[in-house]
Amino acid sequence: MEPPIYYLKAEFIETDTGNKVSRRATIAGPQNIILGGKTIISSGAIIRGDLRRTGPGHAVVISLGRYCLVGEGCVMRPPYKTYRGNFNYYPMKIGDHVHIGAGSIVEAAQIGNYVEIGKNCVIGKFTIIKDCAKIADNTIIPPNTVVPALSLFAGSPGRFVEDLPESTQDMVEAQTKQYYLRFQALER
Amino acid sequence: MGPTVLYHCSCLSSSPLPPPPHLPSSSYSFHPLHTLFFCEECDAVRCNRCVSIEVSSYYCPNCLFEVPSASVRAEKNRCARNCFMCPNCRNTLSVVPSDPPDNGGASSPIGSLNEPPFFLYCNHCRWDSAEVGITFEKPTGLAAQLQKFEDSAPDSLEFERLKEHSEPFLRASSLSSTIGGHAPAHPSSAAHSHHAHSNSITAAASAALARDIPGVSKYNPLARSTSGRGGSGKDRSKNKDEMPEYRSRVEISKPSATGGGGGEADVELMSHLEDIGYIATLEQRWVNSWVSPLQTHELKPLRIPLHSKRSKRCPACAHILIKPEQKAQSVKYKIKLVAATYLPAITVALPHSQRSSAEAAKRSLAKSTSAAIDDDKNSTSDMQAGKTYPFHLALSNPLYDPIQVRLSVQRMHVSTASSKDGTSSEKARRPPFAISLPTSTFSVAAFAEAWEYEDDEDMFGVDDEELGLKGSLATDGRGKLRTVGVLEKRANVTIIGGEVVIGKEARGNVKFNMLVSYTYRSDDPAPSESNDGDGSSISNLKATATKQPEVKTFAFYTVVDLGHIIPREESRTDLDL
Numbered sequence: 001m002e003p004p005i006y007y008l009k010a011e012f013i014e015t016d017t018g019n020k021v022s023r024r025a026t027i028a029g030p031q032n033i034i035l036g037g038k039t040i041i042s043s044g045a046i047i048r049g050d051l052r053r054t055g056p057g058h059a060v061v062i063s064l065g066r067y068c069l070v071g072e073g074c075v076m077r078p079p080y081k082t083y084r085g086n087f088n089y090y091p092m093k094i095g096d097h098v099h100i101g102a103g104s105i106v107e108a109a110q111i112g113n114y115v116e117i118g119k120n121c122v123i124g125k126f127t128i129i130k131d132c133a134k135i136a137d138n139t140i141i142p143p144n145t146v147v148p149a150l151s152l153f154a155g156s157p158g159r160f161v162e163d164l165p166e167s168t169q170d171m172v173e174a175q176t177k178q179y180y181l182r183f184q185a186l187e188r
Numbered sequence: 189m190g191p192t193v194l195y196h197c198s199c200l201s202s203s204p205l206p207p208p209p210h211l212p213s214s215s216y217s218f219h220p221l222h223t224l225f226f227c228e229e230c231d232a233v234r235c236n237r238c239v240s241i242e243v244s245s246y247y248c249p250n251c252l253f254e255v256p257s258a259s260v261r262a263e264k265n266r267c268a269r270n271c272f273m274c275p276n277c278r279n280t281l282s283v284v285p286s287d288p289p290d291n292g293g294a295s296s297p298i299g300s301l302n303e304p305p306f307f308l309y310c311n312h313c314r315w316d317s318a319e320v321g322i323t324f325e326k327p328t329g330l331a332a333q334l335q336k337f338e339d340s341a342p343d344s345l346e347f348e349r350l351k352e353h354s355e356p357f358l359r360a361s362s363l364s365s366t367i368g369g370h371a372p373a374h375p376s377s378a379a380h381s382h383h384a385h386s387n388s389i390t391a392a393a394s395a396a397l398a399r400d401i402p403g404v405s406k407y408n409p410l411a412r413s414t415s416g417r418g419g420s421g422k423d424r425s426k427n428k429d430e431m432p433e434y435r436s437r438v439e440i441s442k443p444s445a446t447g448g449g450g451g452e453a454d455v456e457l458m459s460h461l462e463d464i465g466y467i468a469t470l471e472q473r474w475v476n477s478w479v480s481p482l483q484t485h486e487l488k489p490l491r492i493p494l495h496s497k498r499s500k501r502c503p504a505c506a507h508i509l510i511k512p513e514q515k516a517q518s519v520k521y522k523i524k525l526v527a528a529t530y531l532p533a534i535t536v537a538l539p540h541s542q543r544s545s546a547e548a549a550k551r552s553l554a555k556s557t558s559a560a561i562d563d564d565k566n567s568t569s570d571m572q573a574g575k576t577y578p579f580h581l582a583l584s585n586p587l588y589d590p591i592q593v594r595l596s597v598q599r600m601h602v603s604t605a606s607s608k609d610g611t612s613s614e615k616a617r618r619p620p621f622a623i624s625l626p627t628s629t630f631s632v633a634a635f636a637e638a639w640e641y642e643d644d645e646d647m648f649g650v651d652d653e654e655l656g657l658k659g660s661l662a663t664d665g666r667g668k669l670r671t672v673g674v675l676e677k678r679a680n681v682t683i684i685g686g687e688v689v690i691g692k693e694a695r696g697n698v699k700f701n702m703l704v705s706y707t708y709r710s711d712d713p714a715p716s717e718s719n720d721g722d723g724s725s726i727s728n729l730k731a732t733a734t735k736q737p738e739v740k741t742f743a744f745y746t747v748v749d750l751g752h753i754i755p756r757e758e759s760r761t762d763l764d765l
Contacts, residue, residue, distance in 0.1 A: 003542050114519070124311065130252075131519045142279050142312040148249045148495060149517045157279040157312040160249060160495075165236075166510055167222045167526045169519055 002182055009185040011043065020183065025070075032061035036096060038180050039068040047076045051089045061089070065096035065113065067176040072102040079107045079125035079143075090126070097176040101137065112149070114172040132168045136161070191536045191579070194218035195527065196701075196745035199238030199503070206598070206745040209699040218747045221534075224527035225509040227502040233527050233744060239500040239509060246494045247516035250280050254516045255494055264347075266491035268331045274310035275472060275487035281308040281317070283327045308489050317489055331491065346437050353434050454482060499523075532583045532591065532632060532706060536748055538571075539578055572754045574692040578671035578685055579750055581625075585632040585680040591706040594629045595684065598701035598745070620694035620753070625686045625702075626673045632706075635680040690753055698750040705743035 012020045017037035025041045027033065029049030041047065047070070052059045061078050070076060080089045094111040101119035108127040111117075115129050118137035125143040129135070133147045136154035147153050150168060152161045165171075196206040200217050207214040216237075225234040246255045248267035259268065272281040285303045305323035308330075309316045317323065324333050338344055461467065468484045500510040511523035571577050585591050676683040688698055 002537075130517050140312075142310075144282050144311060145280055146250050146252065148247070148252060149519050151249070151495075157277050159278055165223045166521060166524055167528055170528065171222050 002178065004182045004184045005179075006184055006186040009187060012185070018180075029061060032059060034060055034063040036064055036066040036068070038066050039064050039070075040180065040183055041070045042072040042074070042102070044073040045070045045076070046074070048078065051078050051080070053089055053091070054086075060091055062092045062094070064094045065098065067097045067173075067180055068094060069099040069176070069179060071100050071104065071119070074100050074103065075105045076100075077105070077107050079109050081125070095131070097173050099172075099176060099179070107143075114169050114176075116172060132164060132172065134164060134168075190541075191538055191748070191750045193221075193534045193536050193581075194747050194749075195221050195224055195233065195531070196747065197224060197233050197235035197238065199235060206701050206747065209701050209747045209749075210696065214747070221528050221531065222526070224531075225500065225502075226525050226527040226530040227505060227507060227509060228525060229505045229507045230502060231742065232502075232504070233531070234502055234509060238503045240503050240506070241498045241500055243496040244499045244512055245497045245514060245516060247497070248492060249495045250492050252517055254514075260494060263491075265494050267494060268491075270328065270330045271492040272308055272330065272489040273492050274313060274315050275468075275490055276315040276484065277310065277313040279310050279312040280492070281310055281315075281489055283307075283324070283330065284309045284316075285327070286318075286323070319485060320488060322489065342437070349437055350434065354431075357431050457482065529586050531742075531744060532585050532593065532704070534704070534746060535582045535584075536750065537580045537582070538750060539580055570752050570754045571688075571690060571698060571750070573690050573694045576687060576689045577750075578687050580675065581684045581686060581748075583632050583682050583684065584635075585682075586635050587708055588634050588636070589709045590634045591632050591708045592629045593632055593682075593704060593706045594627075595625050596627070596703045596705075597623045597625060598703055620691045620696070621698050621700075622689045622691075623686060623700050624672050624689075626684060629707075630674050630682060630684065631677075632682040633677065633680050688750060693755075694753050695755045697752055700748055702746050702748050703743060704746060705741055707739055707741045709738055709740075 007020075011024065012022055014020050015035070017035075019035045019037060019039045019041070021027065021035075021041040022043035022045070024043035025045040025047070027041070027047050027049065029052065032049035032052050033047060035041075047062060049061045052061045062076055064070070076092065078089045078092045080087065082088075090109060092106075092108060092110075094108075095113035095115070097113055098111055098115045098117070100106060100117045101121065103119055104117055104121040104123065106117070106121075106123045107125045108123045108129060109125075111129045112131035112133070114132045115134070117123065117129075117135045118139065120137060121135050121139045121141070123129070123135070123141045124145060127141050127143065127145045127147070129147040130149040132150045134152045135141065135147070135158065136152060138156075139154050139158040140156040141147070141153065141158040145158065147158075148160075150164045150166075152164055153159060154161050196218055198204050198206070198217070201207065207217055219235050223236060225239060226232075227234055243257075246257060246260050246265075247253060248255065248269065248271055250271040251267065251269055253267070253269060255263070255267070270283065273279070274281050283306050286305050286307065304325055306325075306327045307316050307318045307323045322334070322337075324330055326333075458467075466484055467482060468487055472484070472487060473482075497512045497516065498510070499508060499512060501508055508523050509525045511521060512518070513520045513522060581595070583593060671685045671687050673685055674682060675685045690698065
């Protein structure tokens with residue numbers, strides 16, 4: 001029923017696993033970023049895979065699951081802190097079916113599955129967002145906050161507002177899949 | 189906001205018919221499909237307003253620790269570990285060592301060198317507990333370290349005293365309620381009678397509710413229990429009102445003694461006030477059970493209140509509709525009977541607004557004029573009075589069997605309803621709009637897991653293209669628009685076309701009640717048994733034993749809101765501009 005969302009074929013790179021990454025997005029340190037498949041990175045997004053943990057060897061900085069959406073102008077930056085006198089970045093893990101609205105800044109340590117983050121949010125450092133949670137538009141989540149499963153957070157600072165319905169998981173799954181199907185290339 | 193479809197739950201009224209949709213109060217009877225439950229026993233829709241709720245587990249929303257129910261009461265429903273809330277902004281506080289934050293520069297002061305004493309620090313408003321003189325020797329077990337302060341606080345002393353005072357009374361009434369045995373006699377309370385045994389407070393409450401009121405005849409669901417009641421009722425009434433008068437620990441009329449402020453001291457403070465921020469806001473103060481300090485700099489950190497996971501039961505038959513898994517952060521359910529798995533999901537769309545927005549999106553890609561899209565959307569998504577618009581209803585079948593659906597618009601009593609308030613507007617006497625829907629039944633194919641396969645997206649894409657082609661061909665071939673009827677079938681979705689004719693003087697929203705009845709092949713062998721449910725359920729379950737013995741019909745009401753009507757005058761001024 002929903003109308004398709006068109007994009008110019010030339011603007012997006014589609015990978016074998018169905019990820020669609022805008023050429024106008026800034027992907028720093030792509031070797032440290034994992035996309036699960038069928039994930040869309042919109043134009044203007046900035047993903048800082050280069051801010052990796054110090055030390056030798058390969059390090060995954062940001063991992064996104066399947067059917068995720070990073071909205072236009074989002075900034076994804078791994079959290080950092082000084083622990084025992086050493087400054088370090090820490091990895092960011094994002095589950096499946098996670099939508100992040102346009103203009104949001106995410107520095108979370110962990111985001112579960114089926115999470116919706118609205119537009120123009122700030123998700124503070126080391127925030128943990130559990131499964132099926134929802135962050136309303138324009139919410140500021142301070143650093144080190146824990147957002148429990150199936151809860152809606154809103155405001156500045158973001159606070160618990162209400163419990164989400166039991167069928168949230170099914171709905172978010174259907175929505176994110178539908179969004180991926182609607183996101184079509186405009187052939188010309 | 190696009191057009192919406194909401195589903196009716198009849199729990200608020202005694203009649204199964206939904207209220208007229210133009211009344212503002214009707215919104216309380218309609219819910220989005222995903223918030224509704226379905227009781228298989230009663231064969232009825234249930235909503236969050238009518239289900240009965242039981243707490244299945246408690247957890248702290250910050251440390252996500254599952255708190256056993258015994259310690260929930262001991263800790264007054266708050267987290268007994270390291271979780272505190274900022275008294276200023278309600279954010280979670282974090283424990284930081286006392287090495288000064290400025291040596292870290294821009295970075296956060298968390299855990300650089302770990303020097304005691306520790307204090308609580310708010311990452312959002314920069315409040316810290318050192319301001320109110322609370323520091324800790326070690327960064328763990330903060331609640332235990334604060335316990336002695338909290339135990340000596342006037343509110344907890346008062347609460348302990350009150351608890352002590354009512355203890356013998358509670359014990360006596362819990363005893364009498366279990367002996368009196370009225371709880372097991374009531375069929376629906378049999379399920380939570382074990383609560384009455386364990387929880388003396390519930391017992392006291394139920395005993396108080398069930399006690400004899402002079403001059404009021406006792407309500408009794410079962411006649412035979414009256415005779416057994418006489419004896420127990422007597423001894424209960426004997427110990428009922430023998431509660432000694434409670435004297436509070438401190439006189440509340442002398443608040444300055446408790447540090448609660450008030451009177452002269454507050455006036456003095458207010459007259460020397462320089463910044464409104466020095467006074468704690470109402471929101472900061474009224475969550476506490478005791479008089480809390482008036483000044484912001486005296487507020488104490490708050491322990492985080494616990495959250496709960498709840499299971500939900502049908503109000504009529506007490507069958508469980510929702511039962512969460514024990515683990516606090518699991519989003520799985522042992523039992524989950526939601527309406528979305530029983531009733532067809534209906535979405536509504538206005539093709540004229542959809543088409544224009546899709547075209548606008550295409551155009552904006554070509555020309556990248558984003559301002560033009562907004563203009564287009566505003567002008568086309570609304571409907572103008574005096575015109576006719578088609579609309580599409582997409583029904584998707586969640587069942588594994590095909591269903592036969594019939595839609596009908598509820599006779600609207602607009603004439604009668606508006607005559608009540610019709611003194612203001614005599615135009616409203618005529619229905620402001622007319623809805624035409626296909627009257628015959630149509631089928632919606634069964635839901636099959638195959639449709640869920642991930643590689644069918646090409647097919648979906650092709651379908652969308654075909655839809656556009658088909659639509660245009662159909663209009664060209666017949667010469668006139670075919671809008672009412674079955675437009676398309678694919679997978680488990682059938683799209684139905686309808687039409688709305690809006691009157692010239694219409695205003696408000698195009699909103700109408702629609703009865704959806706569907707027949708399906710049932711696996712339930714004994715449909716007659718569930719037929720004797722309460723009369724308030726909207727289900728008109730019938731076992732039609734004509735051709736197939738297991739065919740069932742279920743009907744439910746929905747309200748369809750197509751959107752706002754632009755009145756005539758307004759649209760004309762728009763054109764002038």
